[in-house]
Amino acid sequence: MKVLFHPDVADLHLSSVLYALSDPIRLLIVSELRNNQECTCGDISVPVVKSTLSHHARTLREAGIIKVRVQGTQRLLSLRTEDLELRFPGLLSSILDAFETSEEKKQLLRAQGTVVGRF
Amino acid sequence: MKVLFHPDVADLHLSSVLYALSDPIRLLIVSELRNNQECTCGDISVPVVKSTLSHHARTLREAGIIKVRVQGTQRLLSLRTEDLELRFPGLLSSILDAFETSEEKKQLLRAQGTVVGRF
DNA sequence: TCGAAAGTTCGATTGTCATCGAATAATTGT
């Protein structure tokens, strides 16, 4: 049984959280997690290959932004909404609200099926 | 006379803004700018050498976070508070509020006089 | 038991960034 590291609320660092959220792909992941409660990696549709998605999930987890729960062969990802709100009030909402209406998100969605290197 | 590039409000990108603010030194700079309206580079006290500070100021300017006004041999830096609020409501406040009370800020202030490489 | 499914890890590549010191540029005051 794999043990996954999750930082404690007290150990969340603002700069690490901002860094983790400064990548458009990761913003998209987090944005999908806001709507659906729990997602498997496979549910999330981002324009990168599986191993890269895994890397991003790890980055988000280690920054304290998502929780990863193991269930069989799959991992269930969820946002650590309360923890983040406790530590950085208002932060996540303002970021995700801004992302929803951004040009960046539209571009990513357009690129959806276009995973480079698959051919 | 030097012309400094400042992105238009419509051209601000969330990920770039978050990236620019994901560096502790830059957070400290922005935090000083929130209190004092306009600062010269020299006014800002950060634990890095001048050229590095200049680099950070450029990063912040190009991300659209600060405005730089030339006056004689010095540059007056100020926060683009309204522009940011317009584009990303609540974002800057939540970030800066979180930074004020953070351990990261304290650490930086402790490191104040300790610019490595000066000896 | 064996294979399919879901993710992770690894190695390689490529690119970017934070940092420094030294050199340079621009402006003001003498």
Added chain:
DNA sequence: ACAATTATTCGATGACAATCGAACTTTCGA
């Protein structure tokens, strides 16, 4: 003119990160 002040640019360095494909691990079903 010249020197001092203020800040930028440049080149080098070392570190880290995003990405891919391939190999691996773990678990569930047939």
